Amino acid sequence: MASQKAEHIVRELLDSANIEINGKNPWDIHVNNNRFYDRVIRGAALGLGESYMDGWWECESLDGFIERILRADLESKVQGSWEMKLYYLRSQLFNLQKRSRSHRVARKHYDLGNDLYRAMLDKRLNYTCAYWKNTDNLDDAQEAKLDLVCRKINIQPDMRILELGCGWGSFAKYAAEKYGAHVVGLNISKEQVELGRKLCKGLPVELRLQDYREAEGTYDAVVSIGIMEHVGYRNYRTYMETVNRCLKDEGVGFFHTIGGNKSVTTVNPWTEKYIFPDGLLPSIAQLGYAMERLFVMEDWHNFGPDYDKTLMAWYANFEEAWDELKQGYDERFYRMWRFYLLSSAGGFRARSTQLWQVVMTKPGTKQPCCRVS
Secondary structure, eight states, rough: OOOHHHHHHHHHHHHHOOOTTTTTTTTTTTSTTTTTTHHHHHHHHHHHHHHHHHSEESSHHHHHHHHHHHTTTGGGGGOOHHHHHHHHHHHHHHOOOOOTTTTHHHHIIIIOOOHHHHHHHTTTTOOOOOOOTOOSSSHHHHHHHHHHHHTTTOTTTTTTEESSSTTTTHHHHHHHHHHOEEEEEESSSSHHHHHHHHHHTTEEEEEEEEEEEGSSSSSSEEEEEEEETTTTTTTTHHHHHHHHHHHEEEEEEEEEEESSSSSOOOOOOHHHHHHHOOOOOOBHHHHHHHHOOOOOEEEEEOOOOOOOOHHHHHHHHHHHHHHHHHHTTTTHHHHHHHHHHHHHHHHHHTTSSSEEEEEETTOOOOOOOOOOO
């Protein structure tokens, strides 16, 4: 039986965030198993996510629930167990994103199944934030994002571009089709590279199954759209050195990443365990320090609220496709994926996470156009 003390603590914490147990608001939660309270006190964010996966509580608006938790900063008020502290210690002692571990996230997440991602994403298979300015649907918003990247690097016909972490080749295909660029993309996901090669067939695009640290050659532009979240704080400098090594003196460097408001060395433990092993969100300070003496920061663009809209669009697609998808995925996966998408949307809505696009050049280089709109 759950301890009365644990229940009292959880109720008080949720009340401070305007969340009621078994309340009538869509963001209120309904507890199905009284062991929920002890599990949250013991496991903090991990206990909250796992107990939802196990059906111990329900919530009509998970995104609204998480938004309120983050706005009230409840995470800092629940310290969790010794296991949580051990997880933090590991991140301090070891490089969790070293090359020998980099394939963990591919196996755990990106190789889950192309059927899942084709059902959830836009027609071009962009698995990063869309740009919703002057658009009202996911396909157009993702194309707007791709074109925004192309304009920021001042793309030209026959330009040679290196993309670090290329997904299914969405950017590479767009840059080749629309602008006549030649793109080399590196990725550690076998499933993504295999499908990406088929989608880019006949275009001046080469997708390689390689870690970003193995990049070779020199290019007019070096871009990454959604890899920085997997680089890790011990490797931000290595990433910048890789870009510097592969970028021509007059070239343009660019990265698109989710970012956090403070410098951390660990990620939410539920997200690390179930969604993105060894993932980590960078801060402005960490990225700026890694860029020192290598690059001039030309433009830093934040459109984090657009990720809320993107995630809600992905969630709508996922829900619509679930009747077909459930033949290959079980109910616990459904609850896990639902928690992932909606809690992420709540995080962006609460402004605890941001979406940055950064343009950079080597010192002494003429300032590029960096056209944003």
